[in-house]
Amino acid sequence: MMELIVNGESRQVSEQLTAAGLVEDLGLTGRRLAVEVNGELLPRSRFDQHHFNPGDRVEIVQAIGGG
Amino acid sequence: MSSKATENNTPREDALIIGGTTYRSRLLVGTGKYKDLDETRDAIDASGAEIVTVAIRRTNIGQNPGEPNLLDVISPERYTILPNTAGCYTADDAVRTCRLARELLDGHDLVKLEVLGDERTLYPDVVQTLSAAETLVADGFKVMVYTSDDPILAKRLEEIGCVAVMPLAAPIGSGLGIQNRYNVLEIVENAQVPILVDAGVGTASDAAIAMELGCDGVLMNTAIAAARNPVLMASAMKKAIEAGRESFLAGRMPKKRYASASSPLEGTFF
Numbered sequence: 001m002m003e004l005i006v007n008g009e010s011r012q013v014s015e016q017l018t019a020a021g022l023v024e025d026l027g028l029t030g031r032r033l034a035v036e037v038n039g040e041l042l043p044r045s046r047f048d049q050h051h052f053n054p055g056d057r058v059e060i061v062q063a064i065g066g067g
Numbered sequence: 068m069s070s071k072a073t074e075n076n077t078p079r080e081d082a083l084i085i086g087g088t089t090y091r092s093r094l095l096v097g098t099g100k101y102k103d104l105d106e107t108r109d110a111i112d113a114s115g116a117e118i119v120t121v122a123i124r125r126t127n128i129g130q131n132p133g134e135p136n137l138l139d140v141i142s143p144e145r146y147t148i149l150p151n152t153a154g155c156y157t158a159d160d161a162v163r164t165c166r167l168a169r170e171l172l173d174g175h176d177l178v179k180l181e182v183l184g185d186e187r188t189l190y191p192d193v194v195q196t197l198s199a200a201e202t203l204v205a206d207g208f209k210v211m212v213y214t215s216d217d218p219i220l221a222k223r224l225e226e227i228g229c230v231a232v233m234p235l236a237a238p239i240g241s242g243l244g245i246q247n248r249y250n251v252l253e254i255v256e257n258a259q260v261p262i263l264v265d266a267g268v269g270t271a272s273d274a275a276i277a278m279e280l281g282c283d284g285v286l287m288n289t290a291i292a293a294a295r296n297p298v299l300m301a302s303a304m305k306k307a308i309e310a311g312r313e314s315f316l317a318g319r320m321p322k323k324r325y326a327s328a329s330s331p332l333e334g335t336f337f
Contacts, residue, residue, distance in 0.1 A: 006128065007125045007126065007128055008125070009128070026126075026128050026129070027129075028126060028128075031126070031136065032136060032138050032171060033126055033171060034123075034167040034168070034170040034171040035170075036163065036166075036167055039163060041163075041166045041167060041170055043170060044170065059125065059167075060125065060126045060128070061123050061124060061125055061126060061167050061171065062123070062124065062125075062126045062136065062137075062171070063121040063122070063123060063136070063137050063138050063148070063150065063168075063171060063172075064098075064121065064122050064123075064124045064137055065097075065098040065099040065100070065101060065107060065121065065122065065137055066097060066098060066099040066120060066121055066122025066124075066151055066153050066288075067097025067098070067099045067100075067120055067122075067151065067153065067239070067266075067286075067287075067288030067289065
């Protein structure tokens with residue numbers, strides 16, 4: 001297991017976890033979202049192949065009301 | 068002119084063109100501060116807006132995974148979604164936000180750039196704004212930029228390649244109306260890209276004034292969302308924008324200091 005920081009909160013995940021797997025584990029599959037790892041955009045097309053490193057800071061964002 | 072009707076009406080071709088896309092509505096609206104998603108949808112529908120702003124924020128993890136999403140009611144198929152960089156205080160954060168937004172919206176590259184300078188005024192940090200605008204334009208974004216009502220800066224942002232420049236009328240959410248209409252006028256007269264008043268409009272007459280000054284459009288959120296009846300205010304704003312635009316195109320009468328009778332002086336019998 002290793003630690004990721006997902007949306008500011010610590011989370012223990014398997015070293016084999018992909019970005020697609022993380023999105024699925026969070027119950028967010030199929031939702032309109034975007035992911036950034038350590039400040040860099042991770043395109044959706046790479047979710048299946050992308051593996052994390054220990055301590056990665058992952059941001060998962062969506063659109064909400066705003067002006 | 069082929070017909071009197073054509074001559075007298077607002078030209079059919081009077082469309083707003085931003086970044087190569089044509090819009091019929093000159094009212095752009097935000098989606099913040101509404102009571103719920105139903106009210107958001109109804110107010111935006113009543114406004115007639117085609118371009119609708121959204122904010123980009125962290126997804127709530129573990130909370131109501133089935134809860135409806137804003138983009139379920141404000142569908143990207145029906146509206147042009149304009150993601151903003153609200154809450155960003157550095158160029159880097161604004162650029163990150165835009166890249167996430169582009170991914171979120173399947174490559175849609177129209178963004179509203181705002182880099183704030185201070186929490187009290189929410190005035191733009193113009194140095195960071197210029198820097199972010201340069202990066203985003205180079206990265207292929209179509210940038211609509213929130214800025215101060217400074218004519219020199221507005222021109223610089225146009226020269227950088229922003230597709231629209233959006234000076235504030237008054238601080239965001241203040242509802243104070245257009246505080247410096249001569250600056251707005253100067254920006255409009257000197258511009259080669261659409262100029263939209265963004266922020267500070269409080270009521271319908273403020274929106275009409277912006278349009279009468281020659282602005283190409285107005286972007287607002289709080290003026291509608293914080294009205295006692297947001298859906299009715301959205302309808303009022305739609306009419307004010309249209310009335311202001313037609314008034315601008317019609318060309319107002321000159322102001323005079325003394326009276327000028329509307330009825331003829333000849334033929335009086337008294």
